[in-house]
Amino acid sequence: MGLRSIDDLFQDIPEHLRVKELDLPPPMSEVEVIREADSLMNASKGGGDMLMFLGGGFYDHFIPTIVDNVVSRSELYTSYTPYQPEMSQGILQALFEYQSLMADLVQMEAVNTSMYDLPTAIGEAILMSNRINHRNVFLIPELMTKDKECVIRNYILGAKMELRKVPFKNGAMDLDALKGMLGPEISGVYLENPNMLGLFDPGATEIRSILDPKMVYVVGVNPTTLGIAKPPGAYGADIVVGEAQPLGIHLSYGGPSTGIFATTMQHVRKMPGRIIGASKDELGRRAFCMTLSTREQHIRRDRATSNICTNEALTSIMAAAYLASLGKNGFRSLGIQLASRGRHLAERMDKLDGFTAPAFKGHFFNEFPVKVDVDVCSLLTECEKRGVLAGINVSEEVSSMKNIFTVATTEMHTSKDYDKLIEVLKAAREVVQ
Amino acid sequence: MKHTYQQARYDEPLLIEKGRPGRIGASLPPWDDNRDLSALLPAGMVREDLKLPEISEPEMIRHYVRLSQMNYGTDSGIYPLGSCTMKYNPKVNDRIASHPTLQRMHPLQPEDTVQGVLAMMYELQEALCEIGGMAGCTLQPAAGAAGEFTGLLIARKYHETRGDLKRDEVIVPDSAHGTNPASAVMAGFKIIEIKSAPDGSVDLNALKGALSERTAAFMITNPSTLGIFEKNICEVQQACHDAGALLYYDGANLNALMGKARPGDMGFDIMHYNLHKTFSTPHGGGGPGSGPVAVSCDLVKYLPVPMVVKEGKTFRLDYDRPDSIGKVKGLYGNIGVLVRAWAFVKVLGGTGLKRASELAVLNASYIRSRIESVYPVPFTAPTKHEFVASADFLKEKGGSAKDVAKMLAERGLHPPTNYFPMIVSEALMIEPTESETMEELDLFSDALLDIAKRSAEEYKLAPRTTTVSRVDEIGAAKNLILNWNQFPKEQ
Structure with missing residues (x-):
């Protein structure tokens, strides 16, 4: 190609615009980058590391x-x-x-x-x-x-x-x-x-x-x-x-x-x-x-x-x-199970002092609104301290709603997880009160 | 030349054709408190029929394995699509993005539970700013076009905030990517298109003629879609800024410049990056991608919310940004893509990124040197990461750029982009990237040279070794069949 060095290919860039070195760390080996990524991920948590009842359109479902x-x-x-x-x-x-x-x-x-x-x-x-x-x-x-x-x-x-x-x-x-x-x-x-x-x-x-x-x-x-x-x-x-x-x-x-x-x-x-x-x-x-x-x-x-x-x-x-993996029967059964779980959990929460679940009358799927008689922010923070992400505070989204949060469940939860949520909600409310 | 390529060909049924009643490919965890449907839903809201395939797990995997064998990716061979930067997607990136904690990380988790991911996002923002020579960066846009849209909303807000309300025009060169004008229209601007100079660069006079007190921004790629470094970039910058307009850098061609030159140093005010091009994340057959946007100092305050910020050793999502344009996508961006790009930058480091751009330019220049005597390159300027050759000479014998593409496919080589940019007749836009070896570049060049010698009769037969021969695209648009219920009933 008649070139003496790689720089010959960049002669068309005006000299004053050429960069000497980028101010970035030196290259890492594959082992090192995996180690660094793992350590960052291990400093974080996901649905497998703590009990979560978060929804809002995104759900921790099982993925075949x-x-x-x-x-x-x-x-x-x-x-x-x-x-x-x-x-x-x-x-x-x-x-x-x-x-x-x-x-x-x-x-x-x-x-x-x-x-x-x-x-x-x-x-x-x-x-x-x-x-x-x-x-x-x-x-x-x-x-x-x-x-x-x-x-x-x-x-x-x-x-x-x-x-x-x-x-x-x-x-x-x-x-x-x-x-x-x-x-x-x-x-x-x-x-x-x-x-x-x-x-x-x-x-x-x-x-x-x-x-x-x-x-x-x-x-x-x-x-x-x-x-x-x-x-x-x-x-x-x-x-x-x-x-x-x-x-x-x-x-x-x-x-x-x-x-x-x-x-x-x-x-x-x-x-x-x-x-x-x-x-x-x-x-x-x-x-x-x-x-x-x-x-x-x-x-x-x-x-x-x-x-x-x-x-x-x-x-x-x-x-x-x-969708193909679950198929007609699996997907329908999943729907019944999720709506039933939602109902089951809401009924249990509604029995707790100070909680109304669902907060509005109506039918729901795997997520529902809950009203609580204490400050919802403090309640959710207290739950988090006890290792449970109990839901999403939606009160700030619409001005007429006070102390309402949504709770979502999926097929990943066990009955014991529900017991834990109930226990934590109860304890958290007592502390906030 | 020997033809040894044969792509897999199965008469693979559609998922719905494969299924049989009663089969299933997944299992659900037990749950013993199921309720009656009528109790679960409002009256009139119960679904009566559900049409989904019923398939076993082994049938499913065979289906998709066969489909994959009827497909071609960068893992199959050279993929020199101009402007698309189809480089190798390192496997370590996928491994990092598949970390089980990340896979099950909910976007609304408290910040103290997601510090690791926020740290990666922050580091990536910083690295992108350094590579682009910019002051602030958002990772929110989901693709290059979304990045353009974001950048133009920022330009709009910038002018509005200054009380400069007349600026409703965006200038683009005639060689620009189609997304440029489309994004500008979505952001509320009128498009002024200017012709390129005969040598493929920005026509300074045309630009100066188009610039006015109504110009909000001028959008360009550099190198241009012809793979040519903009020789007048300093004059372009001067002219735009003198007219009060902002200069937008379309990052689609950044693979030519990493560690060699920076858009920020050239005076660009806003730029986007295509992480699925320059930063090696897989293209996924169309997506997902990611189109971060970086801006100069004065525009940082307009970036979307939330921004990932660092306070001491803690990372946080900052929503308290009163001048921000707001949001362009739900949540924070395509995190799975961002994490892969983070890994790419880490593995290559500053020196590796520079080397990547050098090799990308070398590889493109090499193919050009091999084929130029047969496929004319209408512009004499040096090639950067890609170049545009013309197959116009084939017209004489009844051939076209499309024929070249189909002949390459026949040999198991992915064709370059053709018929773009529209300013070159029978365009072949070739971008080999840094990933290819000398042998692969020679294989591709030899194939192009050999194809030029073949007859029009041979062209019309190609491709015969691919899964199907030429597809009737006109018929597809005329008799629309967009789902499996729309096939005409068999007699």
């Missing part, structure tokens, strides 16, 4: 061992977005299966391969709603975490849309209030089912009939509930979003997971994200490829439906492997 084996196949996880379908049939079929499994689960027709997570999926759903009906006001539930709302507000900034909040009544969306807020400027409404408190919203099945036909009904789900609960497609949702973490994706301190995004064939061309379609090869054999790419940024640039490029494909495959 096979799920990790599936996504450890390095021909899959070291591949790029399948721009060359002929040599990428494996990842394409796996993603097509994810779309299909998710379509059946939420009972919609068109599912993309993923959004980043639930909050960004809601943001994208609101933008899509605006593309569908060109209306500028979107309704969200008052029962929504501040963090989620904050992400959504940033997503709709460019579209100059306005958000309005539908109040809640008795732990669910207030349908009378919703009716009063509707008008020709309303693009759509977002309902979370179960909601931020873990409660199923009894109004979910009525909302479509309240909205005018042009309005877009967006429903957010915890996918694990859909083994037993009616899917949003069966009650008129136009877009379904959700957080797929509970479907076999490791908690990993909150990411990566997959944002579920589904819609109807009617609206598929307005959908953001990547979509896999089935087709044929030249010999007429079944083959898969990415499709409807003309919606996407690499073709449509500033007129794309979204800027999303890199997504969460691999965690979507984890969700698919998880």
Whole structure:
């Protein structure tokens, strides 16, 4: 190549911009980096190291061992977005299966391969709603975490849309209030089912009939509930979003997971994200490829439906492997067990002095709100001192709620874990009192 | 040239086609207090039918093993997709990300129980700032495009806070990644596209003509998508800042510059990193990735909440940042990806990162030197980590860049990016990365040279050795089949 040294290749960088050395530690051997990582991890704790009843959309479910084996196949996880379908049939079929499994689960027709997570999926759903009906006001539930709302507000900034909040009544969306807020400027409404408190919203099945036909009904789900609960497609949702973490994706301190995004064939061309379609090869054999790419940024640039490029494909495959592993019977049984465990635990907590569980009347899955007659922050801190993370303080999310926390359980808990929680809650309340 | 490649081909059924009633691949722990469905759900909320496959565990694993054999990753061979930086994904990174404590760490745990992960995040933030020459960094964005969006929200907030409310335009070169204009629109800006100069660099006159009191930011990659270091970077910087605009660095091409030059030193105000490119985390067939954003001193206060901060020996999530743009993703970022990038930086250290960029540039320059006499490279400037060659000369005999791609696939070599950037006719955008050996680079170059000699008839047949032959992508878009319920009924 006619070069004397590697520096010859960098002569085009102006001299004053060249860096001598980066101020970073020297290289480590593999042993050393493992040792350092292990020592940092050992200084931290996870669900295996302490008793946790934390939820809020992220749950410590059991993940069948096979799920990790599936996504450890390095021909899959070291591949790029399948721009060359002929040599990428494996990842394409796996993603097509994810779309299909998710379509059946939420009972919609068109599912993309993923959004980043639930909050960004809601943001994208609101933008899509605006593309569908060109209306500028979107309704969200008052029962929504501040963090989620904050992400959504940033997503709709460019579209100059306005958000309005539908109040809640008795732990669910207030349908009378919703009716009063509707008008020709309303693009759509977002309902979370179960909601931020873990409660199923009894109004979910009525909302479509309240909205005018042009309005877009967006429903957010915890996918694990859909083994037993009616899917949003069966009650008129136009877009379904959700957080797929509970479907076999490791908690990993909150990411990566997959944002579920589904819609109807009617609206598929307005959908953001990547979509896999089935087709044929030249010999007429079944083959898969990415499709409807003309919606996407690499073709449509500033007129794309979204800027999303890199997504969460691999965690979507984890969700698919998880659903297939449990199958029809396993997933339904899991749903019954989780809802039963929730009920069981709530009944036991409700018997404790000073605790009301659930705090609002209603049905719930594996997470429910609890009201306590002492300061909830102090209560949770006292529980933590006793080695139990008893729940999430949600009182700060909505101003009208005082001393309410949510408790989540999964199939990872044993009866003894419940005994321990009850004992710790009781002791903690006495101390706080 | 001998053709020895044959990708696996199974008529592998879909999961739903494989299942049989009663089979199951997982077991649930015992629980003896199950309730009646009617008691568990509101009236009208009970699901009637659930359609999921019923498959045994061995069937499941065979299914996915077969699918994986019908796929090609960087672990299969060279993957020189330009702009995608498909380097080797070190296995030690996966081991660290699979630590059982991390896998079961809930995002809402108290800070004192997650000190180890916060420490890793903090160290990664600091390292990224050093590599980029920046003052502050957020790890929250989930991908490069999310990073762009974050950076542009910061630019927006910066101008707004200064009362400079007219700045509603973002300038991008015509060679920019599609995400640039798409992200800018999402952040509420209008796009002004400027043409590249004949030598592939930023056309200074065009830039100066486009800059005005309405310009919020100018977004560029450096090296450009043509793999050329921006020779006028100092003038570009001067012109943007003189006009009151911010300069945004798209980090997709950072693999050319680690330890060699830093965007911060060039005067960039905002940049993003693609950890799934430059920092060796696996691409996962499309994701997950991670797109941290770093900024210069004046913009640190606008970074998303929470920031990981260090106080004494303790790490904490700081939400008390009144000027912050807020949040762009739930929680804190794709931690599983961040931890892998942390390990990559640790193993390579400052000297290793520099060496990685040197080898990436050397490898790209080597392929260029091998093929340039046949596949013209329309720009004479030196190559950095990638270069764009043209297959335009094949048109004469009825060939195209797409044919070259399919011929490479036929030989078991992943093709380069084609038809991008759009400013080069029949573009082949080649980025071998630092991971490849001389032998692999020669194999790839020899294949390209041999393909140029083949006939159009041969082109049309390729690829025959891959799982399927050319896929009817137009048909897929015309007759949409997006899930397994939509296949036409067999007669």
